[in-house]
Amino acid sequence: MSTELDPRRLLIFREVARHGSLSAAATALGWTQPAVGQHMQRLEREVGIPLLLRSVRGITLTEAGTALLAHADALASRLTAARTELQALASMQAGSLSVVAFPSAAAVLVPPALAQLEARAPGLEVRLTEAEPPEARALVTAGDADLAVVFDHATGEADSGGDLVTVPLLEDPLRAVVPADHRLARRRRPVDLGDLASERWIAGCPRCEENLLSTTRAAGFEPDVRHRSDDYVVVQRLVAEGLAITLLPALALLAAPNDAVAVLRVRTSPRRRIGVLLRTELLQSAAVVAGIEALRAVADQTAGRLVHLS
Numbered sequence: 001m002s003t004e005l006d007p008r009r010l011l012i013f014r015e016v017a018r019h020g021s022l023s024a025a026a027t028a029l030g031w032t033q034p035a036v037g038q039h040m041q042r043l044e045r046e047v048g049i050p051l052l053l054r055s056v057r058g059i060t061l062t063e064a065g066t067a068l069l070a071h072a073d074a075l076a077s078r079l080t081a082a083r084t085e086l087q088a089l090a091s092m093q094a095g096s097l098s099v100v101a102f103p104s105a106a107a108v109l110v111p112p113a114l115a116q117l118e119a120r121a122p123g124l125e126v127r128l129t130e131a132e133p134p135e136a137r138a139l140v141t142a143g144d145a146d147l148a149v150v151f152d153h154a155t156g157e158a159d160s161g162g163d164l165v166t167v168p169l170l171e172d173p174l175r176a177v178v179p180a181d182h183r184l185a186r187r188r189r190p191v192d193l194g195d196l197a198s199e200r201w202i203a204g205c206p207r208c209e210e211n212l213l214s215t216t217r218a219a220g221f222e223p224d225v226r227h228r229s230d231d232y233v234v235v236q237r238l239v240a241e242g243l244a245i246t247l248l249p250a251l252a253l254l255a256a257p258n259d260a261v262a263v264l265r266v267r268t269s270p271r272r273r274i275g276v277l278l279r280t281e282l283l284q285s286a287a288v289v290a291g292i293e294a295l296r297a298v299a300d301q302t303a304g305r306l307v308h309l310s
Contacts, residue, residue: 007075009043013051014072016040017065021058096125097287100136101149104232105274107255108302109149109169113294120294124287132205132230140164140277147291148277151249153211153270165283166275167292169299172249172306173271174215176264177235179242185262192267193219202227202235202246212247215270232256250306263310274299 016025016036026033044051051065061069097117101110106128114126131139136148141164151172176191178184178199184191193216201216201223203209209228216223226244229235232252238244240260249272253263276295282288 005046006043009039009046010068010072010075011079012036012039013043013065014069014076016052016059017061017069017072024058095123095287096127097147097291098127098129098145099147099149099291100129100131100139100145102132102136102151103130103230104249104252104255105149105151106130108251109274109295109298113291113298116294116297117290120290121287124290126291133207137164137277140279143279146278146282146285146288147295149274149295150277151272151274153207153272163280164277165280166277167296169274169276169295170303170306171271172251172274173269173309174247174249174266175253175310176245176266177239177248177253178245178262178264179239180260180262181242182245182262184264187264190265190267190269194221196245197221197223200224200226200244202229202238202244204228204235204246205230211270211272215247215268219268233258236261250309251302253309254302254305265310 012025012029015028016022019025019028022036022040023033026036029036040052047064047068049064050062051068052059053062099110099114110128114128117124117126129139129145131148133148133150133152136145136150139145140148149169150166176193176196178196184195197216197220201212203212203223203225208230209225212223212225227235227238229238232248233256235246235248236256236258239246240258247266247270251274276292278288278292
């Protein structure tokens with residue numbers, strides 16, 4: 001007996017057994033009878049034992065043929081189940097989608113996008129995890145997340161590379177945030193960062209602090225960083241109490257507004273770019289494509305609100 005059985009021949013054998021003759025099986029398969037007969041001869045050589053008893057009235061199965069038919073039926077059943085499952089995944093009637101996003105995106109962009117997905121594909125299981133871009137990238141690279149909403153500070157750096165690709169969503173302008181009674185609080189035109197050089201400052205995550213330093217240095221001064229926090233609520237409370245000022249993304253201000261602070265546009269228009277990071281091969285996944293489309297739709301609706309936030 002051969003060490004391997006050709007699964008295609010098993011399915012042809014199943015058609016012969018079901019229809020009771022080579023000619024009937026050939027008609028069902030849309031083949032010629034000699035072609036079907038050749039496959040049966042090769043299958044019998046592979047197993048090393050007769051499977052069919054041929055007569056003028058058709059064929060009957062040997063004991064070995066009857067045993068093999070049970071396995072051929074099981075194979076056909078598994079293939080049918082596979083086809084059904086793949087069709088369900090393609091139509092998003094089943095399957096899963098894992099999304100990871102940094103905090104302000106997780107608060108503003110992701111929830112309405114997931115609600116759109118829920119309405120479109122209620123059978124799709126979607127899970128959200130909050131993480132900053134470096135951790136999010138690692139999750140996508142390891143295959144532990146399908147999509148990651150990430151940002152960079154528009155300095156030419158790229159989050160994609162290798163087997164990863166970034167789909168742009170929107171640009172998020174940075175705003176100066178000062179106490180409501182600050183001397184510049186009522187300024188309607190953009191402020192020069194140099195006008196804030198003597199202030200005490202609050203920095204955020206390491207990447208955000210690097211951007212703060214490079215932005216203020218470009219304005220000609222080294223900021224006096226007194227406090228550090230990744231929590232936008234904490235940062236704005238510190239500002240509201242008059243303890244320091246900061247630069248915050250408009251998306252964060254939209255996620256956690258605070259009436260006790262004033263939001264000022266900056267003349268140099270610092271900003272960060274927000275996009276969706278994923279593995280290139282997942283661009284073929286219906287659920288992933290739907291997730292990106294939902295995020296882009298929400299981003300388009302949000303972009304105007306960010307530009308006018310002040």
